[in-house]
Amino acid sequence: MTAHDELEGRYRRLMAAYPLRHRREYEEEMVGVLLAGAEPGQRRPSARDRADILVNALAVRVRGWVGDLGDPAWRRAASAVQIVGTLFLLVVGIRWVLPGMTYYSGVDLLEFARPAVWAVVLTLALAGLRRLAAGAAAAGALVEIAHVAQWYDYSPSQVLRSSWLVTVALMVAVSSAWLAVGERTAAPRGLWWFAAALAFAGGGDLIDRHQGMFNGFTYAVTMNDQFLFRYAVPLYLTAAALAVWAWWRQGSLVRRRILALTAPVVAIAAMVTYGFAGFMYSSQQFPSPILLRPSQWAILLATPVAALAVAVVGLNRWERLSALVELGRRAEKT
Numbered sequence: 572m573t574a575h576d577e578l579e580g581r582y583r584r585l586m587a588a589y590p591l592r593h594r595r596e597y598e599e600e601m602v603g604v605l606l607a608g609a610e611p612g613q614r615r616p617s618a619r620d621r622a623d624i625l626v627n628a629l630a631v632r633v634r635g636w637v638g639d640l641g642d643p644a645w646r647r648a649a650s651a652v653q654i655v656g657t658l659f660l661l662v663v664g665i666r667w668v669l670p671g672m673t674y675y676s677g678v679d680l681l682e683f684a685r686p687a688v689w690a691v692v693l694t695l696a697l698a699g700l701r702r703l704a705a706g707a708a709a710a711g712a713l714v715e716i717a718h719v720a721q722w723y724d725y726s727p728s729q730v731l732r733s734s735w736l737v738t739v740a741l742m743v744a745v746s747s748a749w750l751a752v753g754e755r756t757a758a759p760r761g762l763w764w765f766a767a768a769l770a771f772a773g774g775g776d777l778i779d780r781h782q783g784m785f786n787g788f789t790y791a792v793t794m795n796d797q798f799l800f801r802y803a804v805p806l807y808l809t810a811a812a813l814a815v816w817a818w819w820r821q822g823s824l825v826r827r828r829i830l831a832l833t834a835p836v837v838a839i840a841a842m843v844t845y846g847f848a849g850f851m852y853s854s855q856q857f858p859s860p861i862l863l864r865p866s867q868w869a870i871l872l873a874t875p876v877a878a879l880a881v882a883v884v885g886l887n888r889w890e891r892l893s894a895l896v897e898l899g900r901r902a903e904k905t
Contacts, residue, residue, distance in 0.1 A: 574614045579606060581616055588628035641753055648828030649746040651759035651821060653696055653708070656743035660711065661689040662769050663736065666776060681718045688714055692747070697758065701751040708747035715740040727860050728851040731871075735840040738875050742835060759825075764817035768810045775806035827886055834882035835875030842874045 582602050586594055605620060616624075664686030688711040695704035715737050722729045750756055759765075818826060843851075847867070854861045863871070 574612050575606070577614045578609055578616070581614075582606070582620075582624075585616065585621060585624045586628075588625055589631055593631055643756070644822075644824035645828050646750065646753065646756040647759060647821070647825045648832055649749050650756045651765075651825065651829055652832045653704075653743055653746040653750060654693070654759055654762060655765045656739050656746070657689050657693045657696065657708070657711075658766060658769055660715070660736075660740060660743065661686055661693060662773050664689055666773065681714060681721070684714050685711075685718060692743070696747070699755065701747075701755070705744075705747040705751040708744040712737075712740040712744040723862070725860055727862055728854045731843045731847050731851060734843055734871065735836050738836045738839045741875075742832060746832065759821060761817040761820040764813050764820070768813035768817060771806045771810035771813065775803035775810065778803040778806065827890075831879070831882035831886050834878045838878030839871070839875050842871070846870070 579602060582605050583598070586598050586601065589598070605616070664682070667682050668686060688707060692704055692707045692711055695707055719730050719733045719737055722733075818829060821829065850861070850863075850867070
């Protein structure tokens with residue numbers, strides 16, 4: 572076997588890393604280019620060629636799994652997550668610094684920084700300053716992490732309960748970084764519906780937090796000292812209806828991608844609620860807090876990443892299958 576034949580065989584074995592359909596279309600051309608650039612008498616691919624082939628093969632496979640993440644529908648969904656997530660975090664931050672909200676514990680510097688940084692992110696995002704918005708969103712995520720981390724030494728269960736909020740901040744930061752490159756994306760449709768939903772939810776929370784605060788006055792109908800109906804419930808239901816309506820107005824492609832991008836938040840909330848229920852109960856029973864083990868940290872950190880990957884891959888597979896079914900139906904009609 573000549574050196575040329577041996578080198579060609581090794582290149583073709585490396586090409587097996589590409590999907591079969593890609594190899595059928597491009598393998599001969601790629602092998603020809605690689606052989607043309609080889610040194611005389613070379614028998615093995617260089618380390619650079621190996622790395623390029625394997626990295627590019629992985630990129631092709633990932634694109635096949637998740638689809639084109641740069642298409643307009645994905646970018647519009649990321650814009651919705653960025654704006655609505657920032658609005659949500661701004662409202663959550665404000666609720667801790669409004670007069671009368673923290674009369675029992677005071678307000679520290681981080682609690683003032685939270686609404687301030689998200690207000691900056693919202694302003695920059697709406698102004699179209701994408702790179703500045705991405706930097707501010709990254710800073711906001713760090714502020715949220717620092718705010719939650721300060722509880723860890725004495726209340727790890729509180730850190731777990733707040734992990735979904737940190738995940739929201741991280742998704743806003745990721746979406747902002749995503750939108751900072753590529754073509755400019757228009758603001759999501761029905762932004763004011765999302766804002767109205769948050770306003771109603773904030774009003775319900777305000778009523779709940781002040782419920783029974785004043786002697787002889789309460790924001791609920793009671794009987795036998797048991798709450799039968801809270802006045803905040805209609806506000807929460809209205810907020811949910813407005814949020815669903817705003818989400819529905821985005822269009823089917825964007826709606827599905829918004830659900831995929833919010834999957835990490837749902838997954839981490841479910842994991843904490845069900846997977847860490849025993850830990851949170853036992854941690855609160857002991858005089859000194861029980862800290863998370865490395866394996867538990869690994870599960871906690873891997874959950875949102877895995878949820879996002881599964882959601883994106885599942886959505887891509889479902890849309891491809893739906894497109895094939897639709898093509899089959901059209902073919903039958905013709």
